[in-house]
Amino acid sequence: MESLIDLDYNSDDLCIYLYLINSIIKEKDFKPYFYVNSTDKEQILEFLKDYEKKHKLDSEISKMIENIETVKKIVFDENYQEKELSKVTVKYPNNVKTVREILMEFERLYEYDIPFVRRYLIDNSVIPTSTWDFENNKKIDNKIPDFKTVSFDIEVYCNKEPNPKKDPIIMASFSSKDFNTVVSTKKFDHEKLEYVKDEKELIKRIIEILKEYDIIYTYNGDNFDFPYLKKRAESFGLELKLGKNDEKIKITKGGMNSKSYIPGRVHIDLYPIARRLLNLTKYRLENVTEALFDVKKVDVGHENIPKMWDNLDETLVEYSHQDAYYTQRIGEQFLPLEIMFSRVVNQSLYDINRMSSSQMVEYLLLKNSYKMGVIAPNRPSGKEYQKRIRSSYEGGYVKEPLKGIHEDIVSMDFLSLYPSIIMSHNLSPETIDCTCCSDEENGENEEILGHKFCKKSIGIIPKTLMDLINRRKKVKKVLREKAEKGEFDEEYQILDYEQRSIKVLANSHYGYLAFPMARWYSRDCAEITTHLGRQYIQKTIEEAENFGFKVIYADTDGFYSKWADDKEKLSKYELLEKTREFLKNINNTLPGEMELEFEGYFKRGIFVTKKKYALIDENEKITVKGLEVVRRDWSNVSKNTQKNVLNALLKEGSVENAKKVIQDTIKELKDGKVNNEDLLIHTQLTKRIEDYKTTAPHVEVAKKILKSGNRVNTGDVISYIITSGNKSISERAEILENAKNYDTNYYIENQILPPVIRLMEALGITKDELKDSKKQYTLHHFLK
DNA sequence: GATTATCGGGG
DNA sequence: GTGTACGATAATC
Numbered sequence: 001m002e003s004l005i006d007l008d009y010n011s012d013d014l015c016i017y018l019y020l021i022n023s024i025i026k027e028k029d030f031k032p033y034f035y036v037n038s039t040d041k042e043q044i045l046e047f048l049k050d051y052e053k054k055h056k057l058d059s060e061i062s063k064m065i066e067n068i069e070t071v072k073k074i075v076f077d078e079n080y081q082e083k084e085l086s087k088v089t090v091k092y093p094n095n096v097k098t099v100r101e102i103l104m105e106f107e108r109l110y111e112y113d114i115p116f117v118r119r120y121l122i123d124n125s126v127i128p129t130s131t132w133d134f135e136n137n138k139k140i141d142n143k144i145p146d147f148k149t150v151s152f153d154i155e156v157y158c159n160k161e162p163n164p165k166k167d168p169i170i171m172a173s174f175s176s177k178d179f180n181t182v183v184s185t186k187k188f189d190h191e192k193l194e195y196v197k198d199e200k201e202l203i204k205r206i207i208e209i210l211k212e213y214d215i216i217y218t219y220n221g222d223n224f225d226f227p228y229l230k231k232r233a234e235s236f237g238l239e240l241k242l243g244k245n246d247e248k249i250k251i252t253k254g255g256m257n258s259k260s261y262i263p264g265r266v267h268i269d270l271y272p273i274a275r276r277l278l279n280l281t282k283y284r285l286e287n288v289t290e291a292l293f294d295v296k297k298v299d300v301g302h303e304n305i306p307k308m309w310d311n312l313d314e315t316l317v318e319y320s321h322q323d324a325y326y327t328q329r330i331g332e333q334f335l336p337l338e339i340m341f342s343r344v345v346n347q348s349l350y351d352i353n354r355m356s357s358s359q360m361v362e363y364l365l366l367k368n369s370y371k372m373g374v375i376a377p378n379r380p381s382g383k384e385y386q387k388r389i390r391s392s393y394e395g396g397y398v399k400e401p402l403k404g405i406h407e408d409i410v411s412m413d414f415l416s417l418y419p420s421i422i423m424s425h426n427l428s429p430e431t432i433d434c435t436c437c438s439d440e441e442n443g444e445n446e447e448i449l450g451h452k453f454c455k456k457s458i459g460i461i462p463k464t465l466m467d468l469i470n471r472r473k474k475v476k477k478v479l480r481e482k483a484e485k486g487e488f489d490e491e492y493q494i495l496d497y498e499q500r501s502i503k504v505l506a507n508s509h510y511g512y513l514a515f516p517m518a519r520w521y522s523r524d525c526a527e528i529t530t531h532l533g534r535q536y537i538q539k540t541i542e543e544a545e546n547f548g549f550k551v552i553y554a555d556t557d558g559f560y561s562k563w564a565d566d567k568e569k570l571s572k573y574e575l576l577e578k579t580r581e582f583l584k585n586i587n588n589t590l591p592g593e594m595e596l597e598f599e600g601y602f603k604r605g606i607f608v609t610k611k612k613y614a615l616i617d618e619n620e621k622i623t624v625k626g627l628e629v630v631r632r633d634w635s636n637v638s639k640n641t642q643k644n645v646l647n648a649l650l651k652e653g654s655v656e657n658a659k660k661v662i663q664d665t666i667k668e669l670k671d672g673k674v675n676n677e678d679l680l681i682h683t684q685l686t687k688r689i690e691d692y693k694t695t696a697p698h699v700e701v702a703k704k705i706l707k708s709g710n711r712v713n714t715g716d717v718i719s720y721i722i723t724s725g726n727k728s729i730s731e732r733a734e735i736l737e738n739a740k741n742y743d744t745n746y747y748i749e750n751q752i753l754p755p756v757i758r759l760m761e762a763l764g765i766t767k768d769e770l771k772d773s774k775k776q777y778t779l780h781h782f783l784k
Numbered sequence: 785g786a787t788t789a790t791c792g793g794g795g
Numbered sequence: 796g797t798g799t800a801c802g803a804t805a806a807t808c
Binding site: 785787789790791 | 802803807
């Protein structure tokens with residue numbers, strides 16, 4: 001009776017370790033297996049023997065086989081009929097790869113690429129992160145176990161890109177309920193400081209501290225903190241034996257992103273979670289902190305770290321600890337939801353943390369197909385994948401917006417439009433144009449975009465969705481009952497997280513059908529889903545306009561509208577009353593699961609083009625969609641202008657003021673009043689200078705830096721200013737120190753106008769009009 | 785308009 | 796590790 005926190009195959013012990021909080025269970029009985037499309041056991045063995053002979057192997061392959069037995073399964077690509085095939089069980093997980101490569105030549109294989117531990121969780125009922133009775137193999141309760149959690153963050157002394165070969169780790173910050181400490185290799189006067197004499201001691205201390213905890217939160221620790229720590233540790237001859245059983249940390253490099261896995265503990269990297277669950281334009285720690293807690297975190301600014309360190313500035317300790325503190329808080333915020341995902345999908349917390357929602361859906365489907373005795377379709381081949389990636393189809397309906405500024409806007413949207421469609425029409429890769437329904441039956445079957453769907457049995461996608469929806473309904477019923485009784489206890493919170501995680505999973509099924517890597521991929525089902533979705537939203541817009549709304553803009557499953565009749569000016573209260581009335585009417589006509597609901601009221605909004613708009617609500621909260629171009633490579637002058645223009649439009653509702661912001665900035669630029677620092681454009685050198693085929697400003701600047709005797713490395717961010725002259729833009733790019741002037745015209749045309757021009761054009765203001773302050777400017781200039 | 789290149793998070 | 800797993804947007808053709 002203990003909580004299962006993590007699982008891993010231990011290659012020394014040759015079995016799966018089930019890590020509980022205080023102990024380890026060794027699972028020795030579960031063996032790796034896959035299926036062969038053949039019932040002839042002898043023939044399979046024969047084929048392997050032939051292979052051994054041909055390659056002069058001494059029965060090495062046959063030795064890997066533990067057992068071959070005939071099983072009955074429903075096979076997806078054989079008309080979904082039950083048929084017999086062979087289950088080949090091998091001795092060790094890495095045997096699968098060897099044996100399958102050989103047998104691929106023999107016959108079609110199935111389920112040959114499911115990682116061993118994940119296979120274990122698909123086939124067995126044990127649920128990660130829940131409290132489990134291993135004797136009787138059942139769940140004890142729903143509670144979230146009392147995990148010991150800590151956040152972890154390192155600081156590095158460096159002036160450019162951190163280089164683990166030379167730049168030392170100088171500090172490590174930790175934050176947990178009862179431990180808030182910054183371990184440092186320099187003595188600062190700060191209450192949270194713990195001094196160690198050098199970097200080697202620091203690394204030893206980090207290991208010692210992390211080993212106290214079950215869950216370790218980082219922010220981008222997969223890609224930065226752990227790989228960096230490991231490299232530094234190696235240079236001191238230290239190993240990161242962070243595992244529960246002193247196993248080494250496993251850092252896997254997968255193309256761009258790495259993963260840092262600690263056996264027996266859970267390393268939760270909050271960066272990928274924030275990207276998955278929040279909808280922000282930027283995902284720096286400070287952005288996430290602000291979005292979740294409405295707190296503006298003071299950022300150290302990595303370029304200041306060496307200075308502060310050298311000057312023994314103790315605010316460095318405070319700032320550094322702040323990062324750990326907020327990482328911990330973000331972790332506590334997201335952990336329950338991740339735990340619920342882990343339980344519903346039935347995969348480990350570590351894996352869930354790094355899965356996209358489509359991957360979660362796939363593992364849910366694998367679990368269900370296993371239960372249903374269905375063999376999963378294979379993942380696409382490289383060729384098939386390329387084909388899928390290239391095939392596109394019509395997406396959701398997006399209405400061309402009524403351009404300009406609008407006031408008193410209500411938005412309404414469909415509650416899970418696509419899941420409802422998939423369920424009510426039984427859309428699934430195996431139900432589409434099924435062969436099991438006879439022609440007569442199919443005669444009455446409705447045809448959608450030239451396809452018919454099975455009437456006899458429910459497809460795996462709608463079935464999985466229905467299970468989720470029913471489970472969510474049950475949970476929501478309990479929640480309602482508890483709410484009525486005022487029982488907002490721990491159980492209530494857990495159930496609430498459960499229904500939220502189910503909602504996310506349900507809403508991911510449509511995306512899964514169109515996910516090119518999906519086993520149950522179906523372009524046709526995805527296309528039909530959006531097709532039907534377009535019908536519903538268009539019909540609803542029609543109804544809304546008949547009722548008296550004017551629909552300003554619509555996208556896929558929702559729309560923004562105002563009251564149409566300008567003579568009949570409604571108060572906010574009246575508008576919301578009308579909205580309620582309309583929703584009640586429309587929801588009576590919609591089928592089963594489908595429901596249109598009120599989403600929000602906005603006092604003002606500006607609509608530019610499809611997918612590009614901004615709104616402000618009653619609390620002055622601004623929502624911007626598709627308009628933001630604020631990336632780190634843009635200059636400050638550009639970012640600020642955009643921000644000020646949006647404020648003028650939304651907060652003041654003044655086109656004139658917005659116009660003035662732009663014209664003033666242009667004036668300042670022409671007048672040479674803009675600070676050179678605000679003109680810096682930042683671009684990263686992503687490859688070696690000699691590898692660039694095209695000329696780009698930052699590459700040219702890098703060459704100049706090199707010529708002046710300084711070093712430039714791949715990964716460095718080059719900051720430059722475009723100076724005036726007649727040569728090409730690239731040749732005129734200079735670093736701050738060498739920039740004697742700047743190209744006014746370049747900044748107006750390429751930095752000031754692009755982010756705001758579409759905004760202003762939607763309001764009927766032309767580019768020329770914005771730039772035409774030139775005459776006024778010269779006049780002013782000379783008058784002054 | 786379609787294809788290709790770049791960036792993100794961390795310091 | 797029984798894993799070939801990004802996705803949005805700007806620049807360029």
